[in-house]
Structure formats: C-alpha cells, structure tokens
Amino acid sequence: MEKSLNKQYPSISKVTGTEHTGMVKEIFSTITKRYDFLNHFLSMRRDVAWRRFTVKKMRFYHTRRFLDVACGTADLTIMTAKRFHDVHSTGIDFVQDMLDAGQKKVLRKGLGHGISFANADALNLPFQDNTFDVAAIAFGIRNIPERTAALEEMMRVIVPGGQVMVLEMTYIRNRLLKKLYHLYLNRILPGIAGLLSFNPAAYLYLADSIMNFPSPERFAGLMREAGLTEVKKYKLTFGITYLYTGIKPGNDSL
DSSP states (O other): OOEEEOOOOOOOOGSSSHHHHHHHHHHHSSSSSHHHHHHHHTTTTTTHHEEEHHHHHHHOSSOOOEEEEEOOOOOOEEEEEEHHOOOOOEEESOOOHHHHHHHHHHHHHOHHHGEEEEOOOSSSOOTTTTTTEEEEESSOOGSSOOOOHHHHHHHHTTEEEEEEEEEEEEEOOOHHHHHHHIIIIIHHHHHHHHOOOTTHHHHHHHHHHHHTSSHHEEEEEEEEHHTTTEEEEEEEGTTTTEEEEEEOOOOOOO
C-alpha cells in the first residue's frame, strides 16, 4: 500500500471560511482512489440506501433536468440517471480528481449520453436561472462554510416549484446512541481509515465536520432563511443522516 500522507487538519471551528475551503479541496484531491470503497465500508453501505431514498423523493415535471452539486464521484448523479431515464443529470464539483473518477464510472456504466460534468463552485453555479427541476447536494454541504449562500444559489437555478434537496450526516442527539457514535467517529472510523486511506487525517476531518454541523432543526431553519418553502426533514438510520427538502416559491407546483 502507498505510504500515508502525514497530515493534520485543525478543527473547522477554528479556521476561516477560506481556510476551510482550502482544506476541503486538498482533502478530496488526496482520497479519490479509495473514496467509494471507504464510503460504503465505513457506513456499512447505508450511504447507498440514503441516496436511494433521496432519489425516490425527486420530482421532475418541467425541464427534466437534475443538478448534483458537489457531486464527488457521481454516485447520486448515476443513481438518478438510472431511475429517471429521460432526465439529463449534471454533476458539478470543484475538485477535478473527483470529477475525473465520476466520469470514468459513468462511462463504464454506459450512461454518458444522459450525464454531463463541470468543474464549478457551489457558490457560483455556471447556469442560468430556472434551469433545473431538482438541485441536490449529498454529503457536501458540511464542506461549504457559506451554507445559506449555497442554498440560495441552488434555489436560483431551479424552476419555481422545483426542489432543493440536501442529504447530510449529523451528530446524533439521542443520549443512548450519542456516546457510541462519538466513539465510532473519533476512534473507530479514523483507526480503520488509517489502515486503508492514503490520507487518514481526512477522516478525522469528517468526524469534526459532522460534530460541528447544525442540528436538524437549525439546518431546516437555514433552508427557510434562504427562501425555500415547504421545508421537510427525514430522519434516516437513527438520525445519523437527514434528508432535507425545500421548494422554490412560484406559480408552478409539483
């Protein structure tokens, strides 16, 4: 196995937004090779079920276009394209290594005709207003310091009545499970990642970003502050992960 990168990252509670963004770009450019394997392994493949639940909640009624923000290696993009054969999916990410890995997966699965990619920032999406029916971000909003701005930008590019969807891990509030989850995040997960990842410190960052993410109630409030209506939150796997959905105000309806 390749030699591990000897790296440490400060807590996101102690860095500026610019520093946080720089950390994210470095982290995700160093873990691409084992990213999918570790995601599935460390979540016991629950990440697949969470994405599948998200796709089932999508509604396409106008443009038949889907935007996957911070798409990583394109798991959500691919799953959406497989379920909705007449929908064109676009994945954007600001880490080119991730996009390259995602594009290779798409080509292997013979889905290239219905999926496109772009290297772009979630805070400055290169699309016109009202372009997509659905804009979603899976496990990426934690990595964006300006979360309200990202939500507003996602809302801008969807049609009135369209959906903004956020799938994200959070820190369990249940007293019985909290200690076990803390142990897993801070001891077990980094220990396993240390054996299997080129950059094990990335998984200490993962734990830190989860523990510093807003509560489900607070994040749902951020979606409303961004201007979304009919905001709903779905608790998945004891609250390890939540799906949040919101609607762009307007005359159209789902």
